[in-house]
Amino acid sequence: MTTDSRTIEELATRDYKFGFVTDIEQETFPPGLDEQVVRRLSALKGEPEWMTEWRLRALAHWQTMKEPTWANVRYDPIDYQAISYYAAPRSASGKPRSLDEVDPELLRTYEKLGIPLHERGALAGVAVDAVFDSVSVATTFKARLGEMGIIFCPMSEAIREHPELVRRYLGSVVPPNDNFFAALNSAVFSDGSFVFVPRGVKCPMELSTYFRINARNTGQFERTLIVAEAGASVSYLEGCTAPMRDENQLHAAVVELVALDEASIKYSTVQNWYPGDKDGKGGIYNFVTKRGKCAGRHSKITWTQVETGSAITWKYPSCILQGDDSVGEFYSVAVTNHRQQADTGTKMIHLGKNTRRNIVSKGISAGHGQNTYRGQVKILRAAEGARNFSQCDSMLIGDQCGAHTFPYIDVQNPTAQMEHEASTSKIGEDQIFYCNQRGIDTEDAVSMIVNGFCKEVFRELPMEFAVEAQKLLAVSLEGSVG
């Protein structure tokens, strides 16, 4: 074991490669949250009265709520009055009209992250919206999408330019009073993406948002809303990174998806927020509410997530299967190394007839990481012929980490078919030795074995991102074998 433990020591100290800070002039609110802050934020964004009121109602509700404690994660209490609820690159407050007006320093940041904003350099077929701290910086390919009637723009712009759509759908899946973090988000969300795909249109390219937390002591509260009308389809990907900082930072996003008749939405996340150092100092608290509603018949929503970053992850991308014959899918890989904690899973509510749900969750724990799968399946009385398949596999690397599974199943209709499979395995020394004996070193062996373990999830990701996810996984687990 001596060779292996040496490798751990060497690699555990490896740096998080996105941990740089961009030196850019910021416009930041002083810390604290009250009605005045919400009003000021809303005014700064030039929002209509109804939006301000919506936020204020959410704030009032939030002030009566308590932070949830049921998740299997531990952290010091968060002082919500010590957080700044708005930070924006100063040059962005004037709202750049085109890429030429975007601060070059900001463009360089995205360049460093491997997200070329310039359309020419962009990955073929991927339209990118980039959110830097609180504001959307640029949306590429906008004109081309516009010709097809697809709206892909920052949420703040959608509120101004498509108020009727936003009003109809915002909060229709995750109501402002849904939970503590969703209420907080509803009060102070700063930006995010809005996607609308009209009836019968198949979006011809991957849509992508890149989230970046840069400023110190700020929270990031994006709000994303995706609506696919009847027969429409869209695939959307979000990526996230943050600088390395010693203090924890809060990220409380809300994502709502609405799929009407025969529409399909595929939402993929590669989350690589800063996880904190090896002793658990710093890192992002990722407290996120993601929910999709299969509102129409034969509609389909697929959540795919690769969660490798964050000090703490609290996230349950869910589906409400309301339309008859609708399908919800959840594919997840969650990695916890060092002192990371993840409590993640999914919730699905079967309302319509013959609704189907497929869940594949892969949890990988290494170092002192704690990984919890929490899943809830609820089949209501009217949901004739509902089917649900859940598979939860956990892999343990080393003997200091933990894997936990909490499946909740509530079936109110006797025609339902439920399957739940769970397994826990330890990455085998025999497997590693077998690889070594063929000439493959331990680090590559671990990454190969883990990637094999996650294959069912990776193949759900768009091609380029599947490759990215595999690399990310290798980096996250470097030096984890002991």
Place this chain on the structure above:
Amino acid sequence: MQPATQLEIQDLHASVDGNEILHGVDLKVAAGEVHAIMGPNGSGKSTLAQVLAGKDDYDVSAGRVLYGGRDLLEMSPEERAREGLFLAFQYPVEIPGVSNTYFLRAALNAVRKHRGQSEYDALSFLKLVREKVKLVGLDESLLQRPVNEGFSGGEKKRNEIFHMAVLEPRLCVLDETDSGLDIDALRIVADGVNSLRSPDRAFLVITHYQRLLDYIVPDFVHVLIDGRIVRSGGKELALELEQKGYAWLENEAAAGAGARG
């Protein structure tokens, strides 16, 4: 000209969990030679194979092993492999989700990189394996399946020989490759091994039964009993064992140990 010594084991003592299993093994293997190690269950045959490959469950308390003139025991398992030492496992390990081809390309490229050779891309590698796979009569569909997952016992063993054919090692250690094989599978495996025999490649064939040696004819046969090589000879020694069993040598070994004690 004498062929170069490939492997030289000198007074090797090895233990697991504090129990000594090898009590001083001496063995010299030259390039191009095939040596068979025979012995009853529990005599230390597999321990010898594992120690040579570098499994860290075993402690070497005395002796040394020279491989191509270098101290083998100082090398990590992957370095030994890259230097051309190959172990065909008695119980090949399953790696779910990793295709056999992908795995083997990673292995071959690690070996080639070590030798300063260029790495294979997916396409040229596929061409190579299509040739090699015929050698062991392995169904091509097994190439895309996860490593050893859902393979039958015989397929696993043939897969090991297939790996060997692709990696082209200098020293091949076959650990009970015949166990669990029916006579047809045995012949296929043996044919594969025979086709890989060459003047610069040595074999250490570990087996309990003489049967395999009908097909892979060794240059030397060594009998390992209670952690020591008690007798060495030509291929006729294997036939003698087949007739007499191991008991007569075990008795001799016990008597010898008594006399020494």
